[in-house]
Amino acid sequence: xxxxxxxxxxxxxxxxxxxxxxxxxxxxxxxxxxxxxxxxxxxxxxxxxxxxxxxxxxxxxxxxxxxxxxxxxxxxxxxxxxxxxxxxxxxxxxxxxxxxxxxxxxxxxxxxxxxxxxxxxxxxxxxxxxxxxxxxxxxxxxxxxxxxxxxxxxxxxxxxxxxxxxxxxxxxxxxxxxxxxxxxxxxxxxxxxxxxxxxxxxxxxxxxxxxxxxxxxxxxxxxxxxxxxxxxxxxxxxxxxxxxxxxxxxxxxxxxxxxxxxxxxxxxxxxxxxxxxxxxxxxxxxxxxxxxxxxxxxxxxxxxxxxxxxxxxxxxxxxxxxxxxxxxxxxxxxxxxxxxxxxxxxxxxxxxxxxxxxxxxxxxxxxxxxxxxxxxxxxxxxxxxxxxxxxxxxxxxxxxxxxxxxxxxxxxx
Amino acid sequence: xxxxxxxxxxxxxxxxxxxxxxxxxxxxxxxxxxxxxxxxxxxxxxxxxxxxxxxxxxxxxxxxxxxxxxxxxxxxxxxxxxxxxxxxxxxxxxxxxxxxxxxxxxxxxxxxxxxxxxxxxxxxxxxxxxxxxxxxxxxxxxxxxxxxxxxxxxxxxxxxxxxxxxxxxxxxxxxxxxxxxxxxxxxxxxxxxxxxxxxxxxxxxxxxxxxxxxxxxxxxxxxxxxxxxxxxxxxxxxxxxxxxxxxxxxxxxxxxxxxxxxxxxxxxxxxxxxxxxxxxxxxxxxxxxxx
Amino acid sequence: xxxxxxxxxxxxxxxxxxxxxxxxxxxxxxxxxxxxxxxxxxxxxxxxxxxxxxxxxxxxxxxxxxxxxxxxxxxxxxxxxxxxxxxxxxxxxxxxxxxxxxxxxxxxxxxxxxxxxxxxxxxxxxxxxxxxxxxxxxxxxxxxxxxxxxxxx
Ligand SMILES: [Cu+2]
Numbered sequence: 068x069x070x071x072x073x074x075x076x077x078x079x080x081x082x083x084x085x086x087x088x089x090x091x092x093x094x095x096x097x098x099x100x101x102x103x104x105x106x107x108x109x110x111x112x113x114x115x116x117x118x119x120x121x122x123x124x125x126x127x128x129x130x131x132x133x134x135x136x137x138x139x140x141x142x143x144x145x146x147x148x149x150x151x152x153x154x155x156x157x158x159x160x161x162x163x164x165x166x167x168x169x170x171x172x173x174x175x176x177x178x179x180x181x182x183x184x185x186x187x188x189x190x191x192x193x194x195x196x197x198x199x200x201x202x203x204x205x206x207x208x209x210x211x212x213x214x215x216x217x218x219x220x221x222x223x224x225x226x227x228x229x230x231x232x233x234x235x236x237x238x239x240x241x242x243x244x245x246x247x248x249x250x251x252x253x254x255x256x257x258x259x260x261x262x263x264x265x266x267x268x269x270x271x272x273x274x275x276x277x278x279x280x281x282x283x284x285x286x287x288x289x290x291x292x293x294x295x296x297x298x299x300x301x302x303x304x305x306x307x308x309x310x311x312x313x314x315x316x317x318x319x320x321x322x323x324x325x326x327x328x329x330x331x332x333x334x335x336x337x338x339x340x341x342x343x344x345x346x347x348x349x350x351x352x353x354x355x356x357x358x359x360x361x362x363x364x365x366x367x368x369x370x371x372x373x374x375x376x377x378x379x380x381x382x383x384x385x386x387x388x389x390x391x392x393x394x395x396x397x398x399x400x401x402x403x404x405x406x407x408x409x410x411x412x413x414x415x416x417x418x419x420x421x422x423x424x425x426x427x428x429x430x431x432x433x434x435x436x437x438x439x440x441x442x443x444x445x446x447x448x449x450x451x452x453x454x455x456x457x458x459x460x461x462x463x464x465x466x467x468x469x470x471x472x473x474x475x476x477x478x479x480x
Numbered sequence: 481x482x483x484x485x486x487x488x489x490x491x492x493x494x495x496x497x498x499x500x501x502x503x504x505x506x507x508x509x510x511x512x513x514x515x516x517x518x519x520x521x522x523x524x525x526x527x528x529x530x531x532x533x534x535x536x537x538x539x540x541x542x543x544x545x546x547x548x549x550x551x552x553x554x555x556x557x558x559x560x561x562x563x564x565x566x567x568x569x570x571x572x573x574x575x576x577x578x579x580x581x582x583x584x585x586x587x588x589x590x591x592x593x594x595x596x597x598x599x600x601x602x603x604x605x606x607x608x609x610x611x612x613x614x615x616x617x618x619x620x621x622x623x624x625x626x627x628x629x630x631x632x633x634x635x636x637x638x639x640x641x642x643x644x645x646x647x648x649x650x651x652x653x654x655x656x657x658x659x660x661x662x663x664x665x666x667x668x669x670x671x672x673x674x675x676x677x678x679x680x681x682x683x684x685x686x687x688x689x690x691x692x693x694x695x696x697x698x699x700x701x702x703x704x705x706x707x708x709x710x711x712x713x714x715x716x717x718x719x720x721x722x723x724x725x726x727x728x729x730x731x732x733x734x735x736x737x738x739x740x741x742x743x744x745x746x747x748x749x750x751x752x753x754x755x756x757x758x759x760x761x762x763x764x765x766x767x768x769x770x771x
Numbered sequence: 772x773x774x775x776x777x778x779x780x781x782x783x784x785x786x787x788x789x790x791x792x793x794x795x796x797x798x799x800x801x802x803x804x805x806x807x808x809x810x811x812x813x814x815x816x817x818x819x820x821x822x823x824x825x826x827x828x829x830x831x832x833x834x835x836x837x838x839x840x841x842x843x844x845x846x847x848x849x850x851x852x853x854x855x856x857x858x859x860x861x862x863x864x865x866x867x868x869x870x871x872x873x874x875x876x877x878x879x880x881x882x883x884x885x886x887x888x889x890x891x892x893x894x895x896x897x898x899x900x901x902x903x904x905x906x907x908x909x910x911x912x913x914x915x916x917x918x919x920x921x922x923x924x
Contacts, residue, residue, distance in 0.1 A: 083513070083516055086516075087509045087512050087513055087516075088509070090509075090512055091505055091508045091509045091512065092505075094500065094501070094508065094865070095499045095500070095501065095503070095505050095508050096499075096505060097496035097497070098496050098497065099495070099496050099497030100495055100496050100497070101495070101496035101497075102494050102495040102496060103494050118869075121512060121515065121516045122515065122516065122519055122869055122872065123519075124516070125516045125517065125519040125520035125523065126519055126520070126522075126523040128520055128523075129520050129521075129523035129524045129527070130523065130527075132524075132710070132714070133524075133527065133706075133710065136635070136706060136710055140635050140706075141635050141636045142635045142636075142702070142703070142705075142706030142710070143636075143702045143703055143706060144527070144531065144703060144706055144707075144710075148895075148898075157636065158702070159702055160531070160534075160535060160701045160702045160703050160902075161531065161702075161703060162530070162531060162534055162884070162887050164883065164887060165527055165530050165531065165880075165883075165884075168527075168530070168879075168880060168883060169523060169527060172523070172876070216872075219872045219875075219876075220872075220875055223879065223883075230887070230890065231883065231886075232882060232883055232886035232887075234882075234886075235879060235882055235883060235886065238879075452496065500859070500861060501858060501859050501861060501862040501865075502858075502859055503858065503862065511862075511866065512865075515866060515869060515870075518870070522873055522876065526873075526876060526877055526880045526881075527880065529877065529880060529881050529884065530880040530881060530883060530884035530887075531884060532884065533881050533884030533885040533887075533888060534884040534885065534887040534888040534891070535888065535902065536888065536892070536899070536902040536903045536904065537902055537903070537904045540817065540820050541813070542813065542814065542816070542817035542820070543817075557813075557814060557817055558810055558813050558814060562806065562810050565806055566803070566806070569799070569802050569803065569806070570799075572848065572852055573795060573799050573852075575852075576795055576851075576852050577795070580791060580795075584788075642904040701902070751853075752853055755848055755849075755852045755853045756853075758848060758852075759845055759848050759849065759853075762841055762844050762845055762848065763841065763845070765809075765841075766809075766837060766838065766841040769813065770809055770812070770813045770834075770837045770841075771816075771834040771837055771838070
């Protein structure tokens with residue numbers, strides 16, 4: 068446990084340094100012409116992710132240091148009236164809720180640290196593959212910003228039943244439900260980006276669309292759980308498990324997969340195998356819903372999470388067949404991920420070779436580098452940027468890279 | 481790296497190619513690192529606040545921090561900590577001067593002011609060591625389970641509870657051990673010699689001790705010590721690392737590293753860190769000593 | 772330094788030597804004066820604590836004043852010593868805006884701590900009996916008989 072705390076501290080330090088690097092690079096070291104509103108949404112998302120990390124991890128660090136003291140130096144920050152094996156510990160005056168506060172002050176931003184990069188990549192991939200400019204670029208930025216701010220204000224919605232003050236809880240409910248607004252804006256923008264586009268259903272596109280679907284289903288149950296009164300019934304049930312696995316686990320994994328399928332040609336100069344990719348997508352997509360959808364019903368029926376064996380309780384043992392089905396499906400889905408790993412490693416060496424520098428016809432800068440970029444990414448001068456990254460299907464042209472100067476009679480986007 | 485130097489002023493700060501903040505990369509990173517560190521300290525101090533608000537009683541800092549080196553048992557509330565605060569403020573000023581000398585490329589100036597800053601930092605650390613030592617080893621009469629004991633301030637115990645009044649002290653004295661009575665006697669009447677105290681019996685000691693002057697207290701909230709040592713310790717650690725950084729900077733200046741580079745930006749970054757340490761102390765001072 | 776040492780930095784703030792010295796001196800004096808006022812208030816609170824009259828409200832007011840003075844000190848350190856005041860506005864914003872998060876952070880934690888105290892005083896009588904200071908001051912306690920002291924308010 069102490070080693071775990073120390074390793075977490077090291078992790079905090081490393082993520083802090085990484086985050087600082089992202090922030091200062093994005094703010095300070097952009098290439099010529101790359102104004103903030105010409106940044107791809109992926110980069111914007113990485114920026115806000117770094118901000119979240121830099122500001123929330125230190126709070127966890129403080130919490131962990133206090134925990135380390137409690138465990139080893141006899142302080143009483145979190146401990147009071149604790150009985151272990153019939154013996155009363157000498158610690159008194161601490162508050163266990165305090166640890167929860169410190170933990171969740173990181174804990175909530177952390178889910179956005181996981182989710183925001185996926186959102187950014189999905190925005191980019193959807194725009195590239197539906198051959199349409201992203202719908203509402205500024206709204207996307209605004210909602211990212213709003214999510215970042217709100218992420219810091221809502222941490223105690225994980226603590227409604229810990230003995231948290233109910234009045235404070237009600238403020239946290241309000242702030243939590245506010246997150247639905249920027250989230251809904253993002254979903255709306257993704258859907259309208261897809262709307263009437265020339266969609267190319269590459270595995271990356273499919274995973275991006277899958278992300279949107281999962282984000283909607285997982286996000287909606289978040290609104291349920293954000294209410295402190297409903298939480299009295301639903302806390303610590305399978306409903307919670309279903310909610311956060313869909314929205315934070317599977318959805319961010321989908322974003323990641325989309326990113327990997329999309330940028331694999333950039334990374335290794337070869338394509339991932341698409342057939343395996345399609346199989347990977349469909350099985351994972353259907354499998355995830357089969358695993359987590361039924362859990363909502365279990366949770367509503369009051370079945371708690373974290374139980375190894377429910378047979379001892381009649382009321383918990385209402386769905387043995389469902390549990391069995393979930394187990395089987397999760398084994399299959401897991402096997403699919405192994406297949407993806409195989410595809411990944413196989414394609415690095417044996418995949419179909421990329422022949423052009425810009426296989427997806429994308430506008431962003433990374434596709435202007437050579438197929439195998441060397442140190443410094445570009446040989447010679449770094450490129451200058453003249454436009455935003457989403458000029459797709461404009462003036463009769465399918466795509467216009469960011470490096471291309473704005474033409475004389477070009478229409479505005 | 482672009483070879484093309486952007487020397488011309490451009491009106492659009494945000495359009496890339498140069499810093500929108502007109503600030504060097506590393507300095508910007510230092511600023512955001514300090515932001516992050518501010519949240520670490522903020523979290524410490526805020527949890528301290530949270531625990532303090534969850535207690536029915538909290539010690540009065542003027543009672544706890546009333547000692548001064550060499551002043552014996554004199555009651556000098558806040559005197560020592562004000563010395564510490566001024567040391568840190570002054571070392572902050574010398575750091576500003578060092579940074580300014582760096583701007584002008586004045587090597588001797590940088591060296592001079594850096595040395596003063598380092599001395600200030602070491603002095604602060606020395607003061608803190610004395611204060612910790614005093615608090616840990618200091619013995620205070622505390623009512624525990626109906627008898628009086630002598631305890632110091634540490635992570636597990638806090639001798640600064642509410643004042644116990646006369647009759648209760650008298651009652652507690654009858655249960656108090658001989659050693660404690662002796663040390664009580666010693667601290668109450670420093671003029672009486674050790675031999676004389678040692679020769680006195682329990683009853684004599686009890687009779688000689690005046691209950692009004694004993695300042696017997698109950699046990700205070702344990703978290704006080706934990707937070708005090710935890711936060712001032714963490715701050716002291718920052719001061720310590722700041723001193724190390726400053727020493728490294730001093731050596732680098734001496735070796736003409738910055739002279740050859742043509743700028744003293746590293747001094748500026750070390751300066752930011754040092755001012756931050758001072759800034760944190762301002763808040764530690766507020767939270768532990770003033771309110 | 773006429774030409775900037777870094778590509779990304781295109782001009783330097785020029786401060787005139789005398790002007791700079793004056794500013795540093797002014798800030799140093801200001802910080803010292805504020806610190807002395809704070810100490811004075813701290814000592815005044817001490818005397819208020821010692822007196823028998825209940826002046827909780829006054830003490831709270833003075834503590835608030837000390838907090839405000841501390842914020843003023845912090846402002847001067849950051850803006851003059853750390854030169855944040857001389858930076859570009861946007862830079863200042865990236866530092867100040869995240870600090871706004873502290874407002875809710877502090878409020879929520881302290882409200883929570885207070886609520887925890889009330890909870891314990893309501894449901895944990897042992898806690899209440901052992902930690903609640905006996906009604907204030909040394910003046911009246913001499914009259915209270917030992918038996919009456921515990922438990923009741
Ligand atoms: Cu959350």
